[in-house]
Amino acid sequence: MFTGIVQGKATVKLTNQVGRNKRLVIDFPTGVMLGQQLGASVAINGVCLTVSDMTHDELTFDVIDTTLALTNVGLLQTGDIVNFERAARMGDEVGGHIMSGHIMxxxxxxxxxxxxxxxxxxxxxxxxxxxxxxxxxxxxxxxxxxxxxxxxxxxxxxxxxxxxxxxxxxxxxxxxxxxxxxxxxxxxxxxxxxxxxxxxxxxxxxxxxx
The missing domain is CATH 2.40.30.20 (Elongation Factor Tu (Ef-tu); domain 3)
Known part of the structure; x- marks a missing residue:
């Protein structure tokens, strides 16, 4: 679950085509992903993606072909800037409205x-x-x-x-x-x-x- 309150901007460091899917490595501002875990959800340009690897401030996401076709994630290239939001926790203030990260x-x-x-x-x-x-x-x-x-x-x-x-x-x-x-x-x-x-x-x- 997300609140729609974008927490900041991050930079696409690397994109790799893996079959019909895509692997994204995104560099986040220093410290904003402290305590993050493998398997956690992060919204990238509003798309709910799962953390598949992480090193310091760099997180890796694997994106399936359906998501690539439906969203602008499929257009992302190295150096592009994206909006991000960490998944909301129970008790967090909902300053926007409840969002799932499922793009129509x-x-x-x-x-x-x-x-x-x-x-x-x-x-x-x-x-x-x-x-x-x-x-x-x-x-x-x-x-x-x-x-x-x-x-x-x-x-x-x-x-x-x-x-x-x-x-x-x-x-x-x-x-x-x-x-x-x-x-x-x-x-x-x-x-x-x-x-x-x-x-x-x-x-x-x-x-x-x-």
Whole structure:
């Protein structure tokens, strides 16, 4: 479980193709992974990955082909910067919203607008990889983007927009995003459960949504 409060940025030190899978070695800021264990979960750009090896501040993760196809982890190269969050512990403050690290799809940046100290980023939400997340997204609802718990500030038929404050920009990679970059999207689990339940009940009653 994660809270969507990104704890910082880390650097991809090495990527190796292993069959259809990929091995990532990521270098974290000094000391932030103290007490970490093999088999523990870490969110990398919002993707829940398992620690398979570790040396000081370097952690290794093995990523399966399904995850590579669904997320931007498959695009990572040596030197890239990623958001990270350690798994939450019982009793930790949930400053964002509960997240699982299970990405539904990725979305592309279509516009970056700077207004004084804030930045507004728009993402296309067209169907990707046979996945359509649009029915789970609504104005002022929660969304997970590259592991950050954010509130949707505006939404259209095929796009959503978030507004970022300076502190979020400082802690995350969002200040480096440009048009065309792909970002991992995780929908709010409570929203998904509610929408799926309502749709199922309406279907049972013979009501078909447009």
């Amino acid at each position: 799809t990725s979305v592309a940046v279509s516009r970056v607008e700077k207004v004084e100290d804030s930045v507004h980023i728009r993402f296309t939400t067209d169907r990707q990889n046979e996945v359509d997340a649009r029915r789970y997204l609504f104005d002022k609802g929660y969304v997970g983007l590259n592991g950050a718990s954010l509130t949707i500030s505006a939404i259209g038929d095929d796009w959503l927009e978030v507004s970022l404050i300076p502190e979020t920009l400082r802690l995350t990679t969002f200040d480096k995003l440009t048009v065309g970059d792909r970002v991992n999207l995780e929908i709010d689990a409570h929203t998904q459960a509610t929408v799926d339940t309502v749709e199922r009940i309406l279907k049972q009653r013979g009501i078909v949504l447009p």
